[in-house]
Amino acid sequence: MEPFKTYKLWDIEPVRGLDTKLWDSLGVEYTDLYGGHAVISVGHCHPYYVEKISEQLHRLGFYSNAVQNSLQKDLARRLGEVSGYADYSLFLCNSGAEANENAMKLASFQTSREKILAFRKAFHGRTSGAVEATDNPKIQAPFNHSGKVTFVPLNDLGSAEKEIRTKTYAGVIVEGIQGVAGIHSPTDAFLKELEKLCRETGTLLILDEVQSGYGRTGHFFAHQPSGIRPDIITTAKGMGNGFPIGGVLIAPDIRSEYGMLGTTFGGNHLACTAALAVLDIIENEHLIENAARVGDVFKAGLSSNKAVLEYRGRGLMIGLELQEGYSGLRDRLLFEKHYFTGAAGPSVIRLLPSLTISPETAKEFIKSWNELI
Ligand SMILES: Cc1ncc(COP(=O)(O)O)c(C=O)c1O
Numbered sequence: 001m002e003p004f005k006t007y008k009l010w011d012i013e014p015v016r017g018l019d020t021k022l023w024d025s026l027g028v029e030y031t032d033l034y035g036g037h038a039v040i041s042v043g044h045c046h047p048y049y050v051e052k053i054s055e056q057l058h059r060l061g062f063y064s065n066a067v068q069n070s071l072q073k074d075l076a077r078r079l080g081e082v083s084g085y086a087d088y089s090l091f092l093c094n095s096g097a098e099a100n101e102n103a104m105k106l107a108s109f110q111t112s113r114e115k116i117l118a119f120r121k122a123f124h125g126r127t128s129g130a131v132e133a134t135d136n137p138k139i140q141a142p143f144n145h146s147g148k149v150t151f152v153p154l155n156d157l158g159s160a161e162k163e164i165r166t167k168t169y170a171g172v173i174v175e176g177i178q179g180v181a182g183i184h185s186p187t188d189a190f191l192k193e194l195e196k197l198c199r200e201t202g203t204l205l206i207l208d209e210v211q212s213g214y215g216r217t218g219h220f221f222a223h224q225p226s227g228i229r230p231d232i233i234t235t236a237k238g239m240g241n242g243f244p245i246g247g248v249l250i251a252p253d254i255r256s257e258y259g260m261l262g263t264t265f266g267g268n269h270l271a272c273t274a275a276l277a278v279l280d281i282i283e284n285e286h287l288i289e290n291a292a293r294v295g296d297v298f299k300a301g302l303s304s305n306k307a308v309l310e311y312r313g314r315g316l317m318i319g320l321e322l323q324e325g326y327s328g329l330r331d332r333l334l335f336e337k338h339y340f341t342g343a344a345g346p347s348v349i350r351l352l353p354s355l356t357i358s359p360e361t362a363k364e365f366i367k368s369w370n371e372l373i
Contacts, residue, residue, distance in 0.1 A: 010334070017044025020357050022340065033365060034340040038179065038211045038317070038352040041238030042281040046356075049241055049277040056273040064264065071272035078279045079247065083220045085233070089256070091248040092267030096210035096236035097125025099246035100173065102261050103232045104129050107171030107204040110254050117163050117172040117203075119154040123180035124173060124208055133173055154178065155190045164197045171204040171232070176212030176222030179352075182344035183312040183319025188226035195228040204231040204254075210246070211317070214238030215282055215355050218292030218315035238355075243274035287355035291315040297359045298351065301366035307373040318351040319344065329372060337368040 014022040014030070020043060022030045032040065042049060063069070072092060080086035091106075093099055104116050118124070118133040125131065131140050132149045152159035154174075164172065172194060178184040186194075198205040207230040212222035216238060219225055223233075231254065236246035246266075250256075265271070282288065295315035302318075303311035307326045312319040322329060327346045333339040342350035353361075 019043035020354050020361055030338045030340055032340045033351045033353040034342045035352050035354050039237045039242055040354045041214050042241050042278050043354045043356040046281055048281055052273050052277040056269055060269050062268045071269055072267045075272045075275050082279050085249050087252050088249045091261055093246040093263050094244045094265050095246045097127040097130040099234035099236050099248050100124045100130040100208055101127045102248050103206045103234050104171055109260055111170045113170040114148050115169045116149045117169045118149055118151050119174055120151050121178055121181035155187055157193050161197055164201050164203055167201045169203045171206045173206040173208055176207055176209045177317055179211035182348040191223055191226040191228050206232045208234050210234055210236040215288040215291050216315055216317045240274040241278050243271055245271040245275050291355045294357050294359055294362050297362040316353055320349040322347050332372050
């Protein structure tokens with residue numbers, strides 16, 4: 001048997017990592033400004049993280065959701081404290097798509113409505129409902145066309161209002177910052193109006209913070225500077241620093257019933273331990289502040305760069321729209337300077353490094369970038 005061929009792969013195999021460094025099977029050293037797609041939040045193989053997971057693995061790796069698991073309670077309490085959502089409750093699952101799937105399901109249970117409003121260029125994952133709320137027909141199978149999702153342009157309040165006022169939507173789902181689309185932010189005013197419209201019409205506001213959350217933007221969640229309090233918030237990527245875990249933060253007025261949501265692996269002992277270690281490290285090492293600080297270094301060095309048409313994003317969630325003629329730059333950064341970066345199409349480079357990145361590493365990258373252009 002062979003792996004199913006669904007990914008386009010670089011011919012590089014990282015076999016070891018430490019903080020923002022990676023080494024491949026030939027011993028070549030790389031700097032990781034991609035974090036395996038925004039997943040590495042506290043650095044590769046952080047010693048505290050490794051120690052906590054190893055300890056837990058020696059004690060108990062897994063048991064089902066049919067018994068008490070105080071690690072889930074600890075995680076809910078800690079995440080509530082660190083994120084500023086102490087009064088919400090937490091449902092644990094295994095990935096970003098699952099978090100969004102459960103969020104939309106919950107909105108539908110709560111409102112007894114069946115439709116979802118999503119935004120153009122959105123990406124919410126590849127499970128059945130999440131992929132239908134993802135604005136990319138190429139990754140939707142005929143099975144995923146239930147006709148229950150409507151898309152309107154991001155930041156187009158008039159179009160969103162027209163739909164929401166029909167009072168037929170269970171929820172509106174919006175990314176804290178659109179990631180896969182190439183780093184596009186909803187404005188604060190837009191989020192505030194969405195919140196107001198949702199409240200007036202009994203529609204639930206779902207913030208997908210799977211990529212933009214966990215401190216990456218210099219706030220725990222990207223939506224927080226707008227002052228809104230969504231009904232449901234979804235998280236995943238940075239939550240476990242590579243250990244698969246997703247979470248749904250649920251406002252206090254949303255009712256729960258036994259059996260309405262469930263999963264075999266969600267909230268298992270190892271996943272909770274990984275997520276608790278991540279929160280400890282984020283707090284102890286002041287990583288949210290570091291994300292803002294190092295984000296400013298990238299911005300100062302690249303926002304007026306001659307290869308950059310537009311600098312988008314906040315903190316360490318960065319989109320660099322390239323000027324014409326620079327579409328080969330990402331490959332050159334990788335093969336000539338040994339930097340892993342992300343992309344959104346041929347003209348956008350995405351930087352999603354670990355929140356532990358130092359200002360010096362950011363400056364070295366800018367120097368390498370300037371040597372190539
Ligand atoms: C905003 C957003 N939501 C959901 C997902 C899906 O997450 P996962 O791949 O863990 O299912 C992603 C993944 O890129 C994402 O960026």
